[in-house]
Structures are given as structure tokens and as C-alpha cells.
Amino acid sequence: MQHVNVGIVGLGNVGSGTLNILAENAAEITRKLGFRLQVKSVCSRSVHEKSLPHSLGPVHKTANWRELLADPDIHIIAELVGGVTVAREIVEASIAAKKSIVTANKELMALDGAGIWDRAIRAGINVAMEASVAGGIPIHTVLREGISGDHVTALQGILNGTSNYILTEIERYGSPFREVLAEAQRLGYAEADPTADIDGFDARSKLAILAALAFGERIVPSDIHTEGIRRISPIDFQYAHRLGHTIKLLCSARRTHDGVFLSVRPTLIPQSTILASVHGAYNAIWVRGRYGEDTFYYGRGAGPNPTGVAVVSDLMRVAREIRAGSPERVSPFAHERLGENRPLPISRQKCAFYLRFKVQDRPGIIAALAGILAEKQISLDAVLQLPSETKHDLPFVITIEPCLEQAAQEAVARMAALDFMVEPPLALPMERPL
Numbered sequence: 397m398q399h400v401n402v403g404i405v406g407l408g409n410v411g412s413g414t415l416n417i418l419a420e421n422a423a424e425i426t427r428k429l430g431f432r433l434q435v436k437s438v439c440s441r442s443v444h445e446k447s448l449p450h451s452l453g454p455v456h457k458t459a460n461w462r463e464l465l466a467d468p469d470i471h472i473i474a475e476l477v478g479g480v481t482v483a484r485e486i487v488e489a490s491i492a493a494k495k496s497i498v499t500a501n502k503e504l505m506a507l508d509g510a511g512i513w514d515r516a517i518r519a520g521i522n523v524a525m526e527a528s529v530a531g532g533i534p535i536h537t538v539l540r541e542g543i544s545g546d547h548v549t550a551l552q553g554i555l556n557g558t559s560n561y562i563l564t565e566i567e568r569y570g571s572p573f574r575e576v577l578a579e580a581q582r583l584g585y586a587e588a589d590p591t592a593d594i595d596g597f598d599a600r601s602k603l604a605i606l607a608a609l610a611f612g613e614r615i616v617p618s619d620i621h622t623e624g625i626r627r628i629s630p631i632d633f634q635y636a637h638r639l640g641h642t643i644k645l646l647c648s649a650r651r652t653h654d655g656v657f658l659s660v661r662p663t664l665i666p667q668s669t670i671l672a673s674v675h676g677a678y679n680a681i682w683v684r685g686r687y688g689e690d691t692f693y694y695g696r697g698a699g700p701n702p703t704g705v706a707v708v709s710d711l712m713r714v715a716r717e718i719r720a721g722s723p724e725r726v727s728p729f730a731h732e733r734l735g736e737n738r739p740l741p742i743s744r745q746k747c748a749f750y751l752r753f754k755v756q757d758r759p760g761i762i763a764a765l766a767g768i769l770a771e772k773q774i775s776l777d778a779v780l781q782l783p784s785e786t787k788h789d790l791p792f793v794i795t796i797e798p799c800l801e802q803a804a805q806e807a808v809a810r811m812a813a814l815d816f817m818v819e820p821p822l823a824l825p826m827e828r829p830l
């Protein structure tokens with residue numbers, strides 16, 4: 397085999413970045429591989445309106461992805477369409493045609509990664525998905541190869557650039573959430589429908605994949621407790637700073653004797669921790685292993701070029717394995733021993749909390765809240781109130797000592813029903829320095 401031939405489906409952000417790198421960096425890629433990685437065909441519905449980089453040479457264009465699957469000379473299919481409908485068809489058809497797959501699709505791999513790997517292994521092909529989580533950070537390779545000799549006990553990450561950008565702007569300029577979101581949409585950092593980003597669903601898919609890789613378990617998005625950032629306001633950053641913390645949409649996976657705790661939610665993290673310094677559209681992942689202890693990975697989470705690098709690097713790796721005659725790889729989802737690390741309800745974990753209230757001011761409020769905490773056997777840690785001019789919408793904060801999350805949530809539900817509450821209390825977990 398002279399070349400390894402690639403067919404690319406999807407020429408949007410990631411597909412165009414991938415093509416540009418394959419064209420511009422072709423000489424270096426060939427030098428590193430020792431053979432050529434040839435783009436044989438590309439596909440998108442509007443492909444005939446697109447011009448391709450000339451240096452790619454002759455490339456077949458089609459609007460019908462099945463043509464790529466039917467071509468016996470294409471060895472690897474890059475699925476860069478996204479979503480779980482057409483993308484799933486492309487992936488399943490690739491497995492049936494025994495063509496290895498490179499994908500950037502977090503949604504599909506989070507939902508059915510283990511099943512896809514199962515079928516791919518039986519078909520004797522490879523699946524590579526580095527671009528699906530934290531585009532520019534090679535975290536799959538780290539978990540599958542770089543630190544695979546360790547026993548991962550915990551993983552935390554900032555995995556959604558849009559929500560991190562919004563939180564960073566609220567913190568920096570003290571602007572309200574709605575204003576910052578509107579500006580992010582205007583600048584193209586947030587989509588017209590921002591739900592997946594700001595309500596945590598995008599980060600949840602990514603955490604499902606990383607936790608599955610880290611713990612060798614079949615973990616799906618619905619296993620993960622998820623809350624978004626809509627209720628975070630500038631006042632929360634003021635209080636968080638007073639407490640030596642900042643607020644991040646934190647993706648967290650922690651292994652215990654009984655199983656794993658998984659969550660995506662706004663969390664107070666100490667300003668002294670390395671994750672606190674991850675700003676704007678950047679992503680980062682911190683991993684703790686039993687033997688290697690702490691490692692940290694940082695980089696761009698999205699964008700045509702960073703994600704394109706991940707796709708091209710995957711194509712190179714899969715191509716090398718095809719040339720070496722060993723395309724099959726061991727599934728990263730070691731689901732043969734399912735259940736060892738089963739997901740646990742977060743209500744069973746112990747955690748400190750930041751409780752922010754907005755109340756109609758009157759005597760006896762702290763006593764009423766402290767009474768509810770005492771009933772639930774929860775120890776109050778601190779009460780903070782910044783100077784405020786308003787008495788009918790008065791914000792203040794109580795922090796509580798680590799307690800069973802279920803007790804904290806029951807207390808918060810009781811507090812929400814008190815007649816002086818202007819809005820339900822905001823309860824955010826508080827991380828301690830590790």
C-alpha cells in the first residue's frame with residue numbers, strides 16, 4: 397500500500413480545519429509517517445459550493461456520504477458531521493464496510509461509545525475520537541496511553557469554553573449573565589440556542605467520555621448530575637472572592653470504594669488551585685492518580701485548527717496502525733467488568749456548600765435558617781453580608797461545613813419555602829484546596 401486514503405464527511409468548522417492542516421502541513425505529515433496520507437474524497441451536502449486547498453491534488457467531491465463507504469480504496473472515514481442521526485449511520489456503515497473511523501463526535505461517543513467500540517473490534521477496525529473532548533488537548537491519549545499504568549482516583553475539568561468564557565466575563569466586568577450571553581452570541585462565542593453550553597449538556601457528554609476512559613467503565617450522560625450556569629450573578633463572584641474562591645462550571649468524577657460520583661455544575665473552587673486560572677474559552681483537565689499523583693492538561697477546547705490537529709493526529713495514528721497491519725485496538729471502555737465503578741447518586745457524597753439567599757429583610761432571618769440547618773444536623777461555617785442598599789432584595793451568603801448532600805438539599809428545599817425568600821436559595825458546592 398503506497399498511501400493510506402482518507403474520506404472526510406463534514407466540511408464545517410472541524411472538517412475545514414482538518415483539510416487545511418492536511419494540505420498546508422502535508423510535507424511534514426508525510427515525513428513523520430514515512431508514507432502519504434491522501435484525502436481521496438470529501439462530502440457535505442453543499443460540497444459543490446466549496447473550494448478545496450489546491451495542494452491536496454485531485455479530490456473527489458460528493459454530497460452523498462455512501463459513495464465514500466462504497467469506495468474500496470478509502471481506508472479511513474473521518475466523521476465530522478456531528479449529532480447522533482446521520483453521524484450514527486456513517487459510523488455504523490463504516491464498521492460494516494470495515495473502514496476505520498476518526499470522529500470528533502462527543503454526543504455520539506458519550507451515548508454509545510462502548511457499543512461502537514465493541515462492534516468495531518469485532519469488525520477488526522480502529523476507532524479514534526481524540527477531537528471529541530477538549531479539541532486541542534490530547535487527553536484521550538493521556539488517559540489511554542500516557543498514564544494508563546496509573547490508577548486514576550479523580551478527574552476534574554473545565555470542558556466547555558462558552559460557559560467558561562461567560563463566567564470569566566461576569567467575574568471580570570461584573571456584568572449580569574444575560575448581558576454577557578448576548579455579547580457572546582454577538583461575537584460568535586455562543587450559539588443562537590446556547591442551551592447545550594450554558595445548561596451543561598455539552599460538558600456532560602465530554603465528562604461521560606473522560607470518566608469512561610479514566611475508570612474503564614460504561615458511563616452515559618444520564619449518569620451525571622448536571623446543572624448549568626444561568627443563576628450565577630456578579631454578586632456570587634464578590635462573595636466567592638471574599639471566601640478565597642472563584643466559580644467554574646466544574647466537571648468532576650471521583651472514584652470511591654462504592655462507585656463513582658459524577659457531576660457537572662457551577663462550583664466554588666479555591667483561587668489558589670490551578671483550575672481557577674483557566675480563563676475564557678480555554679479548557680483544562682486535572683487528573684489525580686494513586687501513583688503518579690497530580691497531572692494537568694491545558695489548551696484550546698475548540699476551533700477549526702486546534703480540533704483539526706486532533707483529527708489529523710488521529711488519522712496519522714490510525715494510518716500507521718493500518719500500515720503496520722494491526723488496526724484493532726483494545727477498547728478504552730473496559731466494560732467486560734461492568735459495575736466495579738458504577739455511578740452513585742451525588743446525594744450520597746459529602747460536600748461543603750455555599751448558600752446564597754435573596755430576602756425581604758426583617759429580624760429573625762438568620763435564626764430561621766440556622767434552625768433548619770440544626771434540624772438537619774448541618775454545621776454552619778460562616779455568614780457573609782456585603783453592604784447593600786436594598787432591603788427588599790437583600791443578598792447574603794451562608795457557608796456550611798461538609799455534610800451529606802442529601803441533607804443539604806433537603807435543608808435548601810425547606811428554606812426555599814420561607815416567606816421572606818425573594819427567590820429560591822442558590823446552593824453551590826465548595827471545593828477545598830486539595
Ligand SMILES: NC(=O)c1ccc[n+]([C@@H]2O[C@H](COP(=O)([O-])OP(=O)(O)OC[C@H]3O[C@@H](n4cnc5c(N)ncnc54)[C@H](OP(=O)(O)O)[C@@H]3O)[C@@H](O)[C@H]2O)c1
Nearest residue numbers: 406407408409410440441442476477478500501698699703
Ligand atoms: N466546532 C468545534 O470547534 C468542535 C470542537 C470539538 C468537536 N467538535 C465536534 O465536531 C463535529 C463537527 O462540528 P462542526 O463545528 O465542524 O460542525 P459544523 O460546522 O456544523 O459542520 C458540520 C458539517 O457536516 C455537514 N453535514 C451535515 N449533514 C450532512 C449530511 N447529511 N451529509 C453530508 N454532510 C453533512 C455540513 O455541511 P452541509 O450543510 O453542506 O451538509 C457541515 O459541513 C461535531 O461532532 C462537534 O461536536 C466541534
